[in-house]
Amino acid sequence: MLHIDITKRLDRFSLEIVLDIDVPGITAVFGPSGAGKSTFAKILAGLCTPDGGRISFNEKVFFDGDAGVNLPPERRGVGFLFQEHRLFPHMNVFKNLSFGCFAGGRPPCGDVAEIAKVFGIDHLLRRSPASLSGGESQRAALARAILAAENFIIMDEPLSSLDDALRENLMGYIERIPPLFGIPIIYITHSREEVTRLAQRVILIEEGRVMGCGSPSKLLKKWRRTVSHQDQKYEGMDNQ
Amino acid sequence: MLHIDITKRLDRFSLEIVLDIDVPGITAVFGPSGAGKSTFAKILAGLCTPDGGRISFNEKVFFDGDAGVNLPPERRGVGFLFQEHRLFPHMNVFKNLSFGCFAGGRPPCGDVAEIAKVFGIDHLLRRSPASLSGGESQRAALARAILAAENFIIMDEPLSSLDDALRENLMGYIERIPPLFGIPIIYITHSREEVTRLAQRVILIEEGRVMGCGSPSKLLKKWRRTVSHQDQKYEGMDNQ
Amino acid sequence: MNSGFFSPTLIFSIRLTAVSCGTALLLFLALGLPAALWFSRSRSLCARAAAFFITLPLVFPPIALGYMLLLLLGRGGPLGSAEHYLGLRLVFSQGAVILSAFVAGLPLFVRPAQAAFQEPGIIKLEEASRVLGCGPVKTFFLVTMPLARRSIFSGLLLAVARASGEVGITMMLGGNIAGRTNTLSLEIFNCVSRGDFDEATSLCLLLASVSMAIYFVLDRLQKES
Amino acid sequence: MNSGFFSPTLIFSIRLTAVSCGTALLLFLALGLPAALWFSRSRSLCARAAAFFITLPLVFPPIALGYMLLLLLGRGGPLGSAEHYLGLRLVFSQGAVILSAFVAGLPLFVRPAQAAFQEPGIIKLEEASRVLGCGPVKTFFLVTMPLARRSIFSGLLLAVARASGEVGITMMLGGNIAGRTNTLSLEIFNCVSRGDFDEATSLCLLLASVSMAIYFVLDRLQKES
Amino acid sequence: GAGTPAVTTGAGYMKMVQELAAAYKEESGRPLQEVYGGNIGQMLAQIDAGNGVNVVISDKGTLKTAKSKTGIVRMQPLGSTVLVLAWRKGLTLSSPNDLTGDNVKSVAYPDPKAAIYGRAAAKYLETTGLGAKIAPKISQVSTVPQVFSYLVSGEMDAGFVNRVVVRAGGAKIGGSLEIPSGYPPIEMVAAVIKGAENDPSVADFLKFLGSGRAKSIMKRHGVQ
Numbered sequence A, B: 001m002l003h004i005d006i007t008k009r010l011d012r013f014s015l016e017i018v019l020d021i022d023v024p025g026i027t028a029v030f031g032p033s034g035a036g037k038s039t040f041a042k043i044l045a046g047l048c049t050p051d052g053g054r055i056s057f058n059e060k061v062f063f064d065g066d067a068g069v070n071l072p073p074e075r076r077g078v079g080f081l082f083q084e085h086r087l088f089p090h091m092n093v094f095k096n097l098s099f100g101c102f103a104g105g106r107p108p109c110g111d112v113a114e115i116a117k118v119f120g121i122d123h124l125l126r127r128s129p130a131s132l133s134g135g136e137s138q139r140a141a142l143a144r145a146i147l148a149a150e151n152f153i154i155m156d157e158p159l160s161s162l163d164d165a166l167r168e169n170l171m172g173y174i175e176r177i178p179p180l181f182g183i184p185i186i187y188i189t190h191s192r193e194e195v196t197r198l199a200q201r202v203i204l205i206e207e208g209r210v211m212g213c214g215s216p217s218k219l220l221k222k223w224r225r226t227v228s229h230q231d232q233k234y235e236g237m238d239n240q
Numbered sequence C, D: 001m002n003s004g005f006f007s008p009t010l011i012f013s014i015r016l017t018a019v020s021c022g023t024a025l026l027l028f029l030a031l032g033l034p035a036a037l038w039f040s041r042s043r044s045l046c047a048r049a050a051a052f053f054i055t056l057p058l059v060f061p062p063i064a065l066g067y068m069l070l071l072l073l074g075r076g077g078p079l080g081s082a083e084h085y086l087g088l089r090l091v092f093s094q095g096a097v098i099l100s101a102f103v104a105g106l107p108l109f110v111r112p113a114q115a116a117f118q119e120p121g122i123i124k125l126e127e128a129s130r131v132l133g134c135g136p137v138k139t140f141f142l143v144t145m146p147l148a149r150r151s152i153f154s155g156l157l158l159a160v161a162r163a164s165g166e167v168g169i170t171m172m173l174g175g176n177i178a179g180r181t182n183t184l185s186l187e188i189f190n191c192v193s194r195g196d197f198d199e200a201t202s203l204c205l206l207l208a209s210v211s212m213a214i215y216f217v218l219d220r221l222q223k224e225s
Numbered sequence E: 001g002a003g004t005p006a007v008t009t010g011a012g013y014m015k016m017v018q019e020l021a022a023a024y025k026e027e028s029g030r031p032l033q034e035v036y037g038g039n040i041g042q043m044l045a046q047i048d049a050g051n052g053v054n055v056v057i058s059d060k061g062t063l064k065t066a067k068s069k070t071g072i073v074r075m076q077p078l079g080s081t082v083l084v085l086a087w088r089k090g091l092t093l094s095s096p097n098d099l100t101g102d103n104v105k106s107v108a109y110p111d112p113k114a115a116i117y118g119r120a121a122a123k124y125l126e127t128t129g130l131g132a133k134i135a136p137k138i139s140q141v142s143t144v145p146q147v148f149s150y151l152v153s154g155e156m157d158a159g160f161v162n163r164v165v166v167r168a169g170g171a172k173i174g175g176s177l178e179i180p181s182g183y184p185p186i187e188m189v190a191a192v193i194k195g196a197e198n199d200p201s202v203a204d205f206l207k208f209l210g211s212g213r214a215k216s217i218m219k220r221h222g223v224q
Ligand SMILES: Nc1ncnc2c1ncn2[C@@H]1O[C@H](COP(=O)(O)OP(=O)(O)OP(=O)(O)O)[C@@H](O)[C@H]1O
Pocket: A010, A011, A012, A013, A031, A032, A033, A034, A035, A036, A037, A038, A039, A040, A083, A190, B130, B131, B132, B133, B134, B135, B136, B161, B163
């Protein structure tokens, strides 16, 4: 059970998220660019402190503005896949993958070599992250996040720089993470295809507010509305 | 007329590209992750020196290993959109967009305010790149590259972190760049949809070699083969 | 000098210099790194004042600084008497030589390290480490330090070089006592003072070749790592 | 000191210190930055040797270094005669004071700048600038410098602080001549030499408050920018 | 109580004291601590701070004028020494009056407030009237070694120094001549610091300083 009720102001953008949902399997967080998805993810992981409110997962309180509780990121037991990889440049790929285990003391929820093989990066384990292609880095970061997760995994657009074939295959794998390891995934995306394919439920975020929460099919209509709204927003282009 | 005949070794990866094509409009460079697309783009832009060979665009020689010619990047007149944005963190978005003009001495091929509006970032012009969302950064970088281009624009997966609605709209805009400004685009992608939608011709790269070059429809079959090849490569996953 | 170029006194001076620079190096790492981290992450008045005081030794003529430290730590000084009760005599001991090397070199180490710790790229990767379950201390050693190594090595190089060339503070605090606190630099200073420029020059060449060795080791570490 | 605390000689010393530190600061930027860039981008033996020679002044006792420079630049020295033909007299002039400040501070500026210029993040953004049509020189000023500003400011702070506290080289090259080449630091040194510790202490406090002002300006620039 | 004698001196007499110490240790078999600071002002500050020195070898005038909390209980005369006029290579001087000549364009002397020979030189220039005659040529710098290095580098034509630097680096300069009078005599003494007056080991060392062997060492260094 994930309970969230927080506010956060960033310059002219404000985020106000109220949620109280069960998150087994895959929960998509869906919304247009700049909606606040990444900010939401950072607050959940403890990388960004909300201005006030409360976050708890099952019985564990992550944040409570009134009680002055603010669990540091390393004690929240989440795996996080950043939008920009953030692989450690001074460690090879193998060390990056096993970092959560040897440095973070997280029980490995899978074998490094095995996961590397699944992600097609087993031949890169001794390489430095700087020498990887965009897609290779993305896969390595994904594998690292999965290996370190305890409570749930947050993925911030994990498939955005992968080719179609790989994306297809990784989706199949991501799909199987929750049942295999019993770990829920909070899946941030702006791809309709990924939502319908992967998610059991979807949280729709727009301009910092939750606009809906429920099964992907039920929210489809609402989402359509979002697209047309976007079309209006960027209509300037059609006049060129 | 783009003439390329180069070789480049990177550790265990080797790139050998031979091409002699006319590139009006949009030319897609398509291939799986790790095929060498980004490396190819860097060599074309002058950011990576090939081991030998020759590159010329129309009458202009960019690189000639035998003659010892190696035009520096700033004199090749290309716009480049990097896979990781590379916006200057110490300048606001407006300065980033006009950098090619005020710093690079490139004639602006469009008005900053106008392009910013089209890309939906006109309200962000005074903001620092660090405060932008992933999609907002991508759009700013795209606008910057377009503004600075003279001979052609290289785009390394420009749409990979955009939401569907935005991607759709930007594709419409990218489509119109070559006819509007008379500037060809070298468009690196691994999205089949983008290739079919945008490109007049496609260069298929796999494992550092050109596997085909021609109209997208003609190369469709070949591309299917690539996908199934990929499926085999990552089949380990299906056994889980 | 008793006999030959490498007289026992000279050998003593070389050893003392090596020991004090080495100890200072360890102290830079042990005390300078936490200080640099603190200064880089805190904007509090306290942190800024401390950063200022660490830089101050650089501004003062070494002799004057040595005099002030002498007043502070000497027999009559506020810290001197405390020392007395503990049965320790810092002033005019080898401890004083080490303290001088430390005080002279510290700002050269702390500042570059502090600048490096403020880099946004490093802060992003620290976040990544924290989310992977790694606490702040471990993150510092596994992520921050290795990423800031270029600046840390360059600061270490400057600080140790400065420590080895230190004369003024060492002379005041250490006393330039033969066979006890006369470092190689003080030997050179002594030679210059008595007009023995030839010997000063040969000692300088000796110092230069030792530094060259240290320099190239640190330089290599900095670039290769 | 003639009369009152702020005697004309003292005011002269303060002005000389300000002028020489200011000029040294400009020289650090004008000569140190290109040097740092060169050292950071070239692995040639020549660049590494030059980097070593720039660091060397830090290792030597200032007095000894001053003596060596005197032999080099003095009337009989290899560079001194050239000077003579040009009608310039460096030794004993305010130029000597500036040179001393420059030599003493340079390594503290060049090293941190060099370390910053080697950061991969900066190199990536330089590439972006080049592709946008900006040549290497302009890229340096518009991209490299602003991105490395933290390290550049921190190096500048160290180097200027060191320059202001310099005694040994300044004394040998400049002569410590009252009303001509006696900086504030040399005045402090003179007081200590005469055993006039009270005056030394008040001059130190003066120097400390001036440095504090400069320090907080540079510190603010470093953090805010 | 009985301790170890600890001796110090100005940098200029370091070499002489080193030899005296070596001779004393060899002769008596007893320990002796040697401490060398910069100039006498700095050393007195260190004695105040408790560096344990109980015998200071320096000149009487300096010890009397130095501001110090340190009490000196007794001074044992060791002999006197002289001021030396030295000049750079390429010149030949036969008497101090040659300083007025056209070929001598610059003359340096050490800081009278900080160095023994500075005070002697200043007094000498004053009493002989030479100072007034060559006033435009004169530069006052800080220390004896500084003056000497300007002669070595050719920066100054002539300067007032001591015997010690001339003995160590005489080959690097044009020549030197000793000035026996015209200034208050530079009387070298061994001063005993308060608290050490009853220390037998200190008394033993002072007795050695009065011996013939010590006197011959001092004579070689210009103190007689
Ligand atoms: N430090 C900041 N200061 C001001 N505004 C900020 C800051 N950080 C983020 N924002 C703004 O907050 C909004 C939400 O940003 P966020 O990164 O969460 O978006 P997102 O939903 O992840 O978008 P994308 O899909 O493009 O990655 C954006 O409009 C962004 O410009």
